[in-house]
Amino acid sequence: MNKRTLNQRLLLILIVATSFVSGLKAQDVDSLFKVARDAAFERKDYTTAIQVSKTALDIKPDYTELIIIFLARVYTWSKQYDSARLYFNEALRQQPGSEDAFTGFADMEYWAGSHEAALNVVDNGLKVHPASEGLLLRKARILEARKAYAEAIPVLDSLLRINRKMPKPAD
Numbered sequence: 001m002n003k004r005t006l007n008q009r010l011l012l013i014l015i016v017a018t019s020f021v022s023g024l025k026a027q028d029v030d031s032l033f034k035v036a037r038d039a040a041f042e043r044k045d046y047t048t049a050i051q052v053s054k055t056a057l058d059i060k061p062d063y064t065e066l067i068i069i070f071l072a073r074v075y076t077w078s079k080q081y082d083s084a085r086l087y088f089n090e091a092l093r094q095q096p097g098s099e100d101a102f103t104g105f106a107d108m109e110y111w112a113g114s115h116e117a118a119l120n121v122v123d124n125g126l127k128v129h130p131a132s133e134g135l136l137l138r139k140a141r142i143l144e145a146r147k148a149y150a151e152a153i154p155v156l157d158s159l160l161r162i163n164r165k166m167p168k169p170a171d
Contacts, residue, residue, distance in 0.1 A: 032056040033066055036074075046078040062094060069101050076108040084108045097128045099135070106138045110145070118142050131162050 032052050040049035053071040057063065072087035088105035091098055102125030109118035122139045129135060136159045143152035 029056045029060045029063060029067070032059070033070070036070065040070075040074050040077070046074050049074045050078075065095070065098065065100065068094070069098070069104055072101075072108070073104050076104070076111065081108060081112040099125065099129050099132055102129070103132075103134045103138065106135070106142075110138070110142060115142050115146050119146075133159060133163055136162070 033056055036049045036052040039045040039052060053067055056067050068087055068091045072084045072091060075084035075087060088101055091101040102121060106118045106121040109121055119142045122135050122142065125135045136155055140152045140155045143155065
């Protein structure tokens with residue numbers, strides 16, 4: 001066997017081995033995510049959900065849609081708003097157009113009582129997703145909480161144009 005053939009075979013073995021290890025990592029992350037979800041949703045054990053999610057992030061740090069946003073939401077549910085903000089900001093840094101990150105971030109700010117920050121997050125999300133029903137609903141809710149009823153009316157009108165099946169608000 002000549003040196004070139006040997007190098008080609010070694011390269012092929014390396015590629016196959018790397019793919020196998022990557023597949024195992026993804027499988028491990030998915031398994032860990034399931035454990036974290038079960039801890040959060042089935043047992044309301046947010047501490048375990050956070051620990052397991054962080055372990056999954058150690059394996060795959062760029063798993064934005066799945067792990068980072070979930071971790072930010074778990075921090076939100078456990079009222080650890082500063083930690084939630086860090087992870088939502090990281091999610092938006094990695095995926096600037098993530099509608100899920102914008103909605104979760106807006107919910108967190110709203111529940112933390114930071115209506116101005118929540119409105120800012122929603123407005124930034126609407127720049128990317130102007131027809132998002134979720135973001136528009138959140139904006140209307142925030143404006144209602146701020147007693148900015150006149151500002152909420154056009155938002156609700158936009159929602160009705162997007163989704164004609166929504167019940168029209170009573171006058």
